[in-house]
Amino acid sequence: MARSLDGLVLAPVADQAPGQVGTRTRFTYHEREGRVWAEYAGGDVVRGHLVGTRDADRLDFRYVQLKQDGTTSAGHCVSVVTDLPDGRVRLDERWEWESQEGSGTSVVEEAVS
Template sequence: MAPSLDGLVLAPVADQSAGQVGTRTRFAYHERDGAIWAEYRGGDIVRGHLVGTRAGDRLDFRYVQLRTDGSTACGHCVSTVVALPDGRVRLEETWEWESGPGSGTSVVEQVTAPAP
């Protein structure tokens, strides 16, 4: 199993569409006893939260966010936790909006530098 996410900061490796997370978004993860949660913000996101579970290297969570334009959105994501050769963590994600149409894939990786 890949390392714990507790205390890690992750960021997308590429920008998504406007109003979604992007390379300036930072996720602060927590993990305890199979539960995961994170706070996130940056870019088009004023504040976001996710909560879910971890079973082995699989995360299953729901997310909700407030965007800079004042709109809100929520969705569901399933991710695979991958340990990178340099010791950092990557999440390979498949997500879908529950508050509207749309779905996709994304990748977030552990960062060691502060948010831009």
């Protein structure tokens, strides 16, 4: 199993569609006893939160966010946690909006300090 996400800051490796998370978005993760949560902001996202569970190297969580245009949106994501060769953490994500149309994949990696 990859190391704990607790206290890690992760960032997308590529921009998504406008109004969604992008390379300027930063996620600050927390993890305790199989529970995960994070706060995120940056780019088109003013504030976002996610909450869910971790089972081995699989995360399953729901997210909600407030965008710069004042709209909110929510969805579901399943991620696989891996350790990169340089020791950083990577999440390979499959997400789907629940408040609007759309789904896709994304990758977030531990930000370089």
